[in-house]
Amino acid sequence: MTQTPHESKHLESAPDIIVARDVHKYFGSFHALQGVNMTVKKGEVVVIIGPSGSGKSTFIRTLNRLEPHNKGEITIDGIELREGSNLDAIRREVGMVFQSFNLFPHLSVLQNVALAPMKVRKQDKATAEKGAMDLLERVGIANQAAKYPAQLSGGQQQRVAIARALAMQPKIMLFDEPTSALDPEMIKEVLDVMKGLARSGMTMLCVTHEMGFAREVADRVVFFDQGNIVEENTPEGFYANPKHERSKLFLSQILGH
Amino acid sequence: MTQRNSILQGVLLLLFVGVLLLVGVQVAEGIARNKIGVDWSVFERKASYGNDDVNYLAKFFQALWFTVRISLLSIVLALLLGIVVGVSRLSSNPVVRGVSSFYVELFRNTPLLIQIFFWYFALVAALPEGVRLALGDALGNAFNVPGLGEAVIASVGALSIYTSSYIAETVRAGIQSVPKGQFEAASSLGLSGTQSLTQIILPQALRVVIPPLGNQFLNLTKNSSLVHAIGLSDLFFWNVQVQSGEGQGVVAIISITLGYLLLSLTITGILNLINGRLTLPSR
Numbered sequence: 001m002t003q004t005p006h007e008s009k010h011l012e013s014a015p016d017i018i019v020a021r022d023v024h025k026y027f028g029s030f031h032a033l034q035g036v037n038m039t040v041k042k043g044e045v046v047v048i049i050g051p052s053g054s055g056k057s058t059f060i061r062t063l064n065r066l067e068p069h070n071k072g073e074i075t076i077d078g079i080e081l082r083e084g085s086n087l088d089a090i091r092r093e094v095g096m097v098f099q100s101f102n103l104f105p106h107l108s109v110l111q112n113v114a115l116a117p118m119k120v121r122k123q124d125k126a127t128a129e130k131g132a133m134d135l136l137e138r139v140g141i142a143n144q145a146a147k148y149p150a151q152l153s154g155g156q157q158q159r160v161a162i163a164r165a166l167a168m169q170p171k172i173m174l175f176d177e178p179t180s181a182l183d184p185e186m187i188k189e190v191l192d193v194m195k196g197l198a199r200s201g202m203t204m205l206c207v208t209h210e211m212g213f214a215r216e217v218a219d220r221v222v223f224f225d226q227g228n229i230v231e232e233n234t235p236e237g238f239y240a241n242p243k244h245e246r247s248k249l250f251l252s253q254i255l256g257h
Numbered sequence: 258m259t260q261r262n263s264i265l266q267g268v269l270l271l272l273f274v275g276v277l278l279l280v281g282v283q284v285a286e287g288i289a290r291n292k293i294g295v296d297w298s299v300f301e302r303k304a305s306y307g308n309d310d311v312n313y314l315a316k317f318f319q320a321l322w323f324t325v326r327i328s329l330l331s332i333v334l335a336l337l338l339g340i341v342v343g344v345s346r347l348s349s350n351p352v353v354r355g356v357s358s359f360y361v362e363l364f365r366n367t368p369l370l371i372q373i374f375f376w377y378f379a380l381v382a383a384l385p386e387g388v389r390l391a392l393g394d395a396l397g398n399a400f401n402v403p404g405l406g407e408a409v410i411a412s413v414g415a416l417s418i419y420t421s422s423y424i425a426e427t428v429r430a431g432i433q434s435v436p437k438g439q440f441e442a443a444s445s446l447g448l449s450g451t452q453s454l455t456q457i458i459l460p461q462a463l464r465v466v467i468p469p470l471g472n473q474f475l476n477l478t479k480n481s482s483l484v485h486a487i488g489l490s491d492l493f494f495w496n497v498q499v500q501s502g503e504g505q506g507v508v509a510i511i512s513i514t515l516g517y518l519l520l521s522l523t524i525t526g527i528l529n530l531i532n533g534r535l536t537l538p539s540r
Contacts, residue, residue, distance in 0.1 A: 066441050091447040102442035105537055106460045116446035119456060150539035161442075168446060 011219060014041040017172060017203050018063065023072035025058055032058045033069065034227035040205065042171075045198045047214040047235070048207045050224030051250055056207045059224065060174045063205070064094040077171055092120060095165030099177040101157045103149035103164070109136065110145040113164045120168065128167075135163040139193050155186030159193055166197075173197065175206040209254055211239060223247045288507060295507045305502040307490070313499060319401070320495035321516050326400060327412060327491065328478040328520070334417035335477060336470070339424025340463075344454065346429045357425070364422035370483050372419055376411035377487045384410075405489060412484040420477045427469045431462035464535050471528040475521050482517075492516050 018040035025033035033055045040046055050056045061067040062074060065081055074081040076090050104112050113132035117123045123131070136142040139159040141152075149157055158178055165173060175194065179187045191213050198204055198217035206213070214221055214235045221238040223231040223246070231244040242248045288295060300314040307316065345357035364372070381389060389407065396413070397406030435458050443453035463470075485494035492513045499509035 064445055066445060088447055088449065091445060094445070096442075096445040098438060098442065100436075100438055102436075102438035104439065104442070104457055104461075106464065115456065116448060119452050120447040148538050150537060152540075164446070 011041045011044055014043050016040070017042040017044075017077050018205075019073075019075040020059075020063070021073045023059070023062060023069045023074060025055075025062060025067060025069050032227055033062070035072070036228055038222065038229065040172075040203060042203055043201045044220065045202075045204045045218045046206070046220050046222055047218040048205060048222045048224060049209055049214075049250075050230075054224040055227040056224040057176050060096075060176055060205050060207055063172075063174060064091055064096055066096075088120075092168055093170055094172045094174060095168060095170035096174045097158070097161050097165055097176065097178045099180050101149070101154070101161045101181070103157055103161055105149050107148075108145070109141070109147055109149065109152070109160050112149065112160060113167045116164070117167050132163070132167055135166050136160070138166075138196075139163045140189070153186060154182045155189045158182065158186075158190045162190075162193055162197070172203045172205070175204065175208065177207050179208060179210060211255075215239065223250070225250070293507060294504060296505055297508055299499060299503050299505040299508055302503065304498070306498050313495075313503075316490075316498075317492075317495055317512060317516070320490055320492045321520075323400060323402070323489070324478070324481055324491045324516075325520065327409070327416070327484065327489070328481050331413050331416040331420065331477055331481070332474050334413065335420040335424055335473070338417060338421035339473075340428050340459070342421060342425035343428025343432065344459075346425060347432055361422045361425050364419050365426075369415065369419045369480055370486060373411060373415040373483055373487060376415045377408060380414065381407045381411050402489060408484070408487045408489050411487060412481070412489060416477055416481060416484075419480070420473055423473050423476075424470065427466045427473065428462065431466035432458055434465050435461045464537075467528060467532045467535070471525065474524050474528070478520050478524060479517060 016039050018038070020036055020038045023033050023036040024031070036055070036059055038059075048056045048060065058067055062069045063076065063081075065087055068083070069081075077093055079086050079090055081087075081090060103109075104115070107115060110129060110132050113135055114125070114128040117128040117131060118125060121128075133142055133145060136145055139162055141156055141159050141163070144152060144156060144160075149160065152160065162173075162178075178194070179190050182190065187210070191210060194204070194206070194213065195217050206218075208214070218235045221233050221235050222229055223233075223238070223242075223244070225246045231238070231242065231247045233243065237243075238247070239251065242251055300317070301312050304311060304313050304316045311319075342357045342360055345353045346361070348354050348357070381393075384392070389410075392410055393406030395406070396409040397403045400406075400409050402409065439457055439461065440453055443457045448456065481491060482493035484491055485497060488494075496509040496513045499512075500506045
């Protein structure tokens with residue numbers, strides 16, 4: 001018997017881990033986020049899609065305060081995100097994977113993954129490196145541990161970036177278009193790692209247009225346009241039968257080519 | 258290389274050697290015509306200055322060693338100061354930013370010789386007496402110029418601060434060349450601002466700026482020739498003594514030119530080595 005994520009996870013009874021209320025963000029006079037409301041349950045996998053400039057990346061970047069929001073309220077695991085001292089606590093709980101990997105080019109793969117546990121969690125070198133090797137094993141790249149990022153392919157680099165974020169043992173993982181900078185043949189290896197992570201019960205917010213990923217592991221698809229959420233739907237519902245005109249138009253554009 | 262190309266290279270080389278020979282012959286003729294003495298045995302003569310009763314050859318190496326030491330100490334201080342000021346130039350605190358900008362504009366836009374004099378006649382004298390005497394004694398002894406410790410303080414102070422204003426700008430440019438995503442990745446892992454700077458940003462920025470930093474180290478070493486003006490016996494001071502005391506200007510100029518060239522090429526070699534070591538492997 002195959003289970004969909006909804007049946008296996010009992011999300012209804014899970015606690016809320018991200019609560020965003022009326023979140024606004026301005027870049028100068030540009031109103032990038034126009035009152036976004038979203039609640040994410042612990043263990044939920046949310047795929048965020050939308051046209052370029054719709055605010056989807058900006059939104060997930062407000063969740064670890066890479067972009068401070070100008071108005072509204074964001075609560076992560078019960079801690080409200082504000083200017084001040086709670087920021088480090090939240091960043092430790094929230095891992096982030098970027099479109100352009102952003103690996104540290106002057107550190108080896110192993111050092112990339114072990115750095116934050118040593119510097120932030122104050123683990124000793126041996127413990128941190130052991131943990132790092134386990135994670136590199138998990139993303140299938142342990143044999144490259146001694147290499148430098150520039151010696152790896154894009155797909156390998158992104159898998160290292162995922163391991164690096166996981167090394168802080170976050171409760172939430174944010175993915176900002178993790179496969180958009182990859183050659184087509186490398187997309188699968190990254191998505192496979194992300195699917196494994198989703199099945200392990202990690203709370204994930206993924207900005208991605210990978211429909212296969214959304215259909216396979218997402219609990220919910222959220223469609224952004226012009227700085228706000230236009231449609232929320234199940235993956236099946238969203239791709240087969242989008243409710244909103246903007247969603248229909250957008251899907252016809254990304255699927256039509 | 259094609260045959261035509263190698264002929265062209267050969268002609269160019271011949272031209273270059275020819276010009277060199279021509280200049281050499283002209284200089285030699287000029288020296289002979291004006292009856293300027295060129296006597297290399299001046300190195301064996303007993304030096305007319307200092308009280309250690311040695312010849313000019315020994316004095317030359319003392320002077321070279323003095324220039325090496327004062328340059329090295331100043332380079333280290335200039336680098337540390339330059340990094341601090343360069344980072345401060347990018348601070349989010351407007352006061353820190355303003356003060357560091359003022360520092361850079363003040364010190365890189367006034368002549369170094371004036372700064373050396375200002376240090377010697379005003380700043381060192383303004384130090385608390387205990388500090389001035391203790392530091393002066395320590396530096397005077399360390400540099401083998403007992404009694405001239407205050408001139409050493411002034412020289413190291415002026416050379417390192419002057420050069421640090423240039424290094425600060427280089428470091429700032431290096432930091433700005435590191436992609437913003439590096440800082441974002443570091444922050445999203447929970448690294449503090451200081452940790453991001455020391456672990457992630459500076460190691461990358463300093464790699465980028467090694468060649469321009471090398472230029473500043475070379476400039477400092479050559480600029481150190483100005484310290485003879487407050488009586489320190491560096492390479493240039495030796496040259497002055499051999500010219501005025503022994504009338505051997507040509508020998509003196511050729512010798513210190515070779516001395517500075519040796520120092521500069523050594524610095525360049527060391528920096529190339531460091532640069533090679535720090536170059537990151539890629540595919």
